[in-house]
């Protein structure tokens with residue numbers, strides 16, 4: 243689809259704020275939407291496609307009106323948790339190639355820190371067989387981490403390297419929620435919340451917002467702005483395998499190969515990867531499933547700085563969800579740093595030289611039960 | 626049939642949301658029987674329970690009684706509640722686990738009557754029904770004795 247006709251991200255903007263007590267998600271959406279469009283050299287008047295992640299107080303129908311979008315020919319309200327913007331990017335690229343729309347705005351705003359709100363638990367079929375046992379988010383990921391350790395010998399030290407590496411990047415990001423280096427020992431010494439995961443195995447909980455603008459080749463040709471070409475995208479839902487859950491892999495096992503095939507490249511071609519990092523274990527399982535290393539070798543891959551900007555696979559150079567920004571749903575933030583890298587516009591200390599091919603992977607939902615997974619591959623515009 | 630425990634519970638028994646097609650499951654559990662849906666067309670034992678086979682799409686599903694025997698597939702010790710279910714907010718530590726039933730399914734549950742530091746993957750467990758009024762929940766206890774631990778080789782079938 244997209245690799246044939248072409249679709250380009252020409253605008254991207256991440257709110258610098260991490261604690262936002264004074265504005266609603268609707269207002270934040272407007273802020274990042276205007277800024278992302280300005281980055282592209284476009285205005286709200288140009289937008290004919292809109293996708294946003296449904297939130298407690300900013301549903302997509304209301305948001306299109308709030309923003310003043312009057313020329314919509316395409317909308318997408320996909321909800322696959324934190325991976326939603328990456329799924330929407332693939333849908334948007336396909337719609338652009340099909341000629342359905344030319345300028346798509348994709349937004350996310352959430353105030354997980356200042357207004358966490360109630361989880362809206364109407365009836366869900368798994369509720370009577372999962373939530374009644376006191377499952378929580380960290381516990382869900384801990385179940386996966388425990389099994390990964392059991393089958394492959396992954397260690398707490400290796401998990402801690404994921405956090406430590408993110409923090410070494412975040413110290414160069416003036417907007418990061420945590421801006422100081424965190425050592426492996428510090429992670430291991432932090433309180434054990436859900437064995438085997440420590441408090442510092444977790445992402446930060448922030449408020450946040452971000453937006454990207456995706457356009458057709460014809461629109462891009464009119465703009466004086468470098469773009470990131472959408473080369474491939476795949477999505478899936480991975481659940482409990484009809485009640486025989488295998489906690490050692492993620493949906494990336496399926497989306498990675500399909501995205502690489504569409505882009506016509508392989509994992510060894512990737513210069514930079516944004517990997518959804520709700521918890522440290524999320525990164526280890528995902529890089530295995532994407533083929534950056536063999537299944538079970540993720541712990542050894544990340545140890546000793548494998549994920550650093552100078553390492554074998556530069557990952558989350560903004561500090562990721564683990565240190566920079568994770569407003570409840572983090573896929574938008576992972577996408578924006580990948581756009582910065584491929585445009586050569588991220589923080590100089592962590593900019594990957596000659597960065598031509600980047601990957602973004604989002605994991606929404608829970609590693610311990612079911613997840614919405616999406617892999618995106620972007621390239622420099624003439625790649 | 627599973628043992629029923631009513632008194633001295635140190636974990637909550639949250640009222641389950643009971644859908645109309647699931648009343649037979651909950652009525653059986655109230656008297657100590659864990660029912661598993663079994664597909665008469667493809668022989669699959671379904672989890673989570675519903676009178677529908679997600680493997681082959683059949684509604685020709687009957688209910689079989691679980692033996693109650695299982696093995697710990699994975700577990701975590703939640704040191705502080707903060708669970709999705711509010712009844713766990715102030716509770717901890719408690720063990721959340723996947724138990725692989727002898728009949729095949731891996732089901733989310735709690736391990737009870739065990740020291741939180743003694744549970745391991747591969748530990749043999751047996752089901753117990755916790756009951757508080759009309760509300761019931763199936764949990765698992767470690768089995769004592771020689772064969773208390775097996776290799777848990779993993780991998781979905």
Ligand SMILES: [Zn+2]
Pocket residue numbers: 664665666667668669678679680681682683
């Ligand atoms: Zn069947």
